[in-house]
Every structure is written in structure tokens, then in C-alpha cells.
Amino acid sequence: MTIQTFEKVLAEHPFFRDLHGPQLDTVVGCVANTSFAPGEFVFREGEAADRFYLVREGKVAVEVFVPNKGPVTIETIEGGEVLGWSWLFAPYRARFDARALTAVRALSLDGACLRAKCEKDPALGYELLKRFTEVVVSRLEATRMQLLDLYGRD
Amino acid sequence: MDPGDSLLAAASDLDALLQALRRRGYTLLGPRLRDGAVVMDELERASDLPVGWSDEQDGGRYRVQRRPDGALFGYAAPLTAWKRWLNPPEAVVWQGRRVKGGFAAVDEAVPVPRQAFVGVRACDLAALQVRDRVFLGGPFVDSAYRARREATFVLAANCTSPAGTCFCASTGTGPACGEGYDLLLTEIVSDGRHELLVEIGSERGAEVAGELPQRRAEPADLAEAHALVEAAAGRMGRVLESEGLRERLQRSYESPRFDEVAKRCLACGNCTMVCPTCFCATLTDATDITAERAWRRATWDSCFSQEFSYVHGGSVRTSGGARYRQWLTHKLLTWHDQFGTSGCVGCGRCITWCPVGIDITEEARALGRGEAQGRRA
């Protein structure tokens, strides 16, 4: 994939919509194409969180391994969604497992590289933080709804 | 005599009218004095009425007191309304019995006796019209109500002695009676004179009035009766501020005022029992001990009870404030959406018989107007 195609793909991805000019270029510089086979781990709990992913196609399960129970899927992430936010916040370690349920095509972004660039360019940092906060907030709202156990016995 | 005509009768002729009704098979029902209050009960003759009695009503307060004259209708709204004889507090609405393989309905003839309501005030007459819209005006008609209603003779009486909790003038439902009566009496009591103006409202009423001495009322009599009722309109104890009320209530659903009322309200439901328009009922199914016969009964219910709004998992309205809000907004606001009129006829019973004297006119005045901003809990 050429840089130009990357740009187009990034710009079309909901997460990076309306990111332009030098800021977009900076991000593009940190992008790589990637894919995962069904069952393959995208990242493991505890690993250094140096990358995050823009899922293009396929389904990824965010899991927690519970002793005596095994892996419990707490959420599934699909095309158009962002996977991984621990790269932005210390201690920069993944908090959950992420495993491809189907064949997955994604753009992987070098979080460590972007962090360094954000330190130098606070405006870029602010743009990225805005977008990630939105992701985290909507995940929190959804999780709270799941917690309500609306379809349960009561 | 025809509907629209008027007679002038001596007050002593009332008994003749009542006996004429009894001879036609009507059970007389109306106000009588018992246990220190004017209550609704069966009557046999005119002297069973609270002759020479008046009442003093206020928030959570009721007293009867003697009048200097021997007025037949010198008091205001009796304790209960007429609804118990149109929608009985408990009635069987379906009966069944087990048959081989299943069950079948039991068809039992239920007599609906003729009944005459004696002394129906304007507020209660308006309440009958309101109930008619509920039970006869919707997509489903209550045929038991219709049968009882058709068997009811309405002998109305204009109010000349309103009480401290009355506000029919501001609800547009009194003190002069509107339509719906068979006969309408206006009592004229002054020095040496005790007469009744009898206005004929229906063919049925004309027929019964035929048993009275046929003395046509003069214009002066009509004017005097009219003046007495007009004067009563000026002596109402309370006022319901209807101007912009619906808009104000619509805006007030989240008013903290409801929680304020809830601090006093016992959710006892007295207001719903004495209100002439409250119609909520619950249905319960039961069997006899052998489980061979089953009944479904309709019994009076109140939106103030916790179970009233129960759905799987809990009740929708658990707080007292929410239940008071339901009653008030239904009566003064959503009744319009449902039935095209207000649900309140200004009889004031809810104020009189509330143990803590909560006043619907006071709440209506306060809501949506000049109160502290904020949302109820």
C-alpha cells in the first residue's frame, strides 16, 4: 500500500475523520498494514502497549481470562472501530487480551512513536486525546448498560 | 307539561313527588343525616332528608349544624357521591364453572332495579356526565353501567348553600345544574314562604311531575330562583384557577412541589373514594373452595396504592410524590386528553375528607408558577 492510499484509508476511518494536513501526515508516518488469522492474539494482557489498531474488517474479542472459567469476552470490536487505548496512558501496558475471532484486517499504529510526536506537538496530542476520550466514554456507557443486566430475571 | 316547562310547588309537595317515584318502582337514594354527617343512603320519604341542617366544610374538617329554617337542601356535597350506585364498590363481571375438559361461562340473570337519585347537586350532575363519557363514550362500552344509568331517575337540586370547600363556579360545573336531569328543584325559603321551583328536563320527568298540583311557575318565581343560585355562585369557599392551568401542569411534571405534598399525603386514598369522577377499579379472580366455580370481580381501586402501577419487577410509581402527581395530573390535565373535559367538578370533597387537608385548588395554584427552580428527586 502506498502512503497516499494509507492517507485515504486513514482519513476515511471514522476515528481519523477531519484530521488534515501536517497532523494527518504525522499520523500516516506511524501506520502499517496488518492482519490476523482467526484465533490469533492481537495483544495480551500485561504486554507493553506500543501499538493500537483501526480495525478495517473482521471481529476481535476483548477478553479477560478468569481462573476456573477461562476467557470471558467482555466486548467485540468490529470494522470501523478502534482497538487499544493503553498506549496513550501510563504505564502503557495492555489491560485485556484481544483475540481475532475471524480473519481480521487492520491498520496498526505505532503508539510509542505517536506519543513522542504528541509531546513535541501538543495540538496533535489534543486531537488524538479528544478522539480517544470519546471512544473510552462510549465504551464506558455501553459497559454500564451491560452491567444493568436488563434482560435478567428482574 | 313538557321538558322545559316549570312548576311551582309547595315544599310539602316534595313527599308526593317522592312517593310517586316509589309507586313507579324507583328505590329512593339520597342524602340523610347519620353519625353526624350528611351521607348517601336509601330514603322512604321527604322527611328522611337532612331537613333544617347545614354543613361546615374545610380542609380535613366537616361538621353539620342546625339551620334556622327548615330547608330541605340547605347543605352542600354529602360525604360520598352517587357513583356507588352506578359502579358498585364490588361487582361480579364474569362467572364461570368447570365443565368436562374446560370451563364455561355462567349466565345468571342480574336484576338492575330502578333507582331515583334525590337531590343531585350541579357538581354531582356534571360528574355523571363525566362518568358517562368514560363508560359510554369510548371504544368499549360498559353495558352494566349503561343498564344502571338508564334505570336511574335524576331528581336534581340547585345549590343555594355552598360550603367552604366548594368551587364548582370556577370549574364551570355549578352551582346551577347543567343538562342531564329528569327534574330539577330550586328551593325558595324566605319569610313564610317555602316553595320549590320544579323544572322539567325529560319526558320521564314530565310524567312524574304530572302528579303534582299543576301550578305553572311565574317569571318572578323563575327570577327569584335564579337569583338565589347566582348568589350561591358568589359564596364559594374556594377557587380553582383554571386560566392557563393545563399549560402550567404540563410543565410541572418534575416540580419539587409534588415531593412537598408527599410529606403530608398519607396515600390513604380518601380523595379517590369520595371523588365523584374517580373510576379506577381492579379486577380479581377467585374460586369457591372446590375450585368448581370462578368469579371475576371489579372492585374500586385507587392510584394511590403501591400495587396500582405494578409491572414485573416492581411498581412504576413508588414515591408518594409520583402517586399524588398521577392523581392530580389525571384529574386536571390528562383527563382533557382522554375524555375532552376536566375530571374535576369542583365538589370539594377531596379537600374536606383529606385527613391532612391537602387542597387541590392550592396545589393547582402553586404548580408551574413562581416556585423554586429544580427537579424533583
Added chain:
Amino acid sequence: MVATDPAASTVAGASALLAGPMQPDPFEVRQVAKETGDTFTMTLAPIAGVAPRPFAPGQFNMLYVFGVGEVPISISGDPARPEQLVHTIRAVGATTRALQRLRKGDWVGVRGPFGTAWPVGEAHGRDVVLIAGGIGLAPLRPAIYHVLLHRALYGRVVVLYGARTPHDMLYPKQLRDLRSRFDVEVEVSVDRATADWQGAVGVVTKLVQRSPFEPQSAHAFICGPEVMIRYAAIALEQRGMSDDAIFVSMERNMKCAVGLCGHCQFGPFFVCKDGPVFRYDRIKGYFGMREV
């Protein structure tokens, strides 16, 4: 006491008191099938001499167990085949547990059908999005049957279903059949996954965000717990749907089902006759308020 009057009128019979709508007609149980946990599906047929009752999708019946009680249950069968009256019921109280104990051949009293229906006619020529949560799929199923029977009259048809866990899904076989069709999009999400679940995990509102329908020319029908309806409607509006194209099914305490007992009131509405299906813009204001 006044002597009995010869001129007293007489009502025809106890069954005529309130007549028609208060009279339960006997239906026979044809089948009782367990769905999940405490949920089961009962199929009824009219007994000999009793006419089948046609119904519109979204309507409900009052089901009566002799001597026990009566409950409102949405009809969940095919409106094109009213001779099979299907209800999916959750056994949570005396009457529903009594219904659960019935077997083939037992009789159930049926009053109805009552209430307003999903506007399947109004949705002609438009995309139809059916969003169900938990047992909410049951009152929506008749709409699904109807839409698929007249498939050519509609644009895209999307079914979004949220359940607690994969074991709590209703009609799993039917969902799989639906999935295998090329003219229906079916997306299912669970709140909690089991070890073998390979599908989506998350709230059903998330499915709304990614669903392939045209917001400007779609009708949406939502049924499920009230909280879920609220958030699903918000998600639909965020997608650009107008609130007069969103329809929801409400639930309140019901006794008479004919608007005469006052129990089912929701603001100015009687859920038994103004609902249970409501156009969202009509009730939006009351939705946001507590204890209405």
C-alpha cells in the same frame, strides 16, 4: 325496603355485564415449549365452535387460567395464521406459572386482541429496522413474519437482537433460518458471552450504530426493557432517524385491557388502547421522566 318492583329492568345475564370485551373465550392448548430459563412458548387453538381471532402484529391478548387470574401477553405468532395463537410467556407470577403448568388439551380463556399495532402498512417502500431486547423479540416476531410474507413491499429489512447470554436467546432456530436468508440482515449481540460464543458482545444499541439501513427512509420498531428502548431510540436519532419514524412497545399494569379501569395509564395514554405500540415522538417527553 321497597318491595320488588315489577317494572325493574333485567340485564340479560352475567356474561352480558360488560359483554364482549370482558368475556374470555375458551382456547385449547396445543403445545407448550420451553424457550430459555423461565420462558416458554404456548400455542393455542380455538375450541370447536369458537372462531379464530385475527390479530395485527404488536397486539396482545389477556390470557385467563380458570380461577387463578388473567395476564396480558403479546401475541408472538404469525398474523397470517391466526388459528394458531402463539404467546411467549415468562413465568414470574401466579398466573404465568399456572400457564406454564398447563398441558396439551387444557383450556385457556382468551380476551382480545387488544391494542395498537406495528405500522407495517405505513412502512411500505421503506427500510424496516426491528430492534429487540431479551423477551422483546416476542412482540416483534409477528411484524417479522408479516414483513417477510410481503418482502417485496419493503426496502432493507434489518433485525437487531440483544440478549443477556447466548443461552437466553429466543427462537434460536428461527434466527438461524433468518440469518441464512439473503434479503434480511440479522445481527445478534449478547451482554455476556459464553466460552463458545463467536458473535458480537456488547449492547444492542451498538448494533444500531453500524447497521446498514438508510436513516432518512426507514421505520424502526423497538421492543424490550424500557431502558433499552430509551437508548436504542437515542442511537437511532444519532444515526439521523426522525422520531416520527420510530415506534416502541410499552408495558404497564393491565387489568381490564379496555380502558375502563385506569391502571395502565402512562401520562395521558392508556397503554391498553392508545398502545402498546406508540410512535416515539408522542411519548418522548414522558420517557425522560421518572415514575410516570
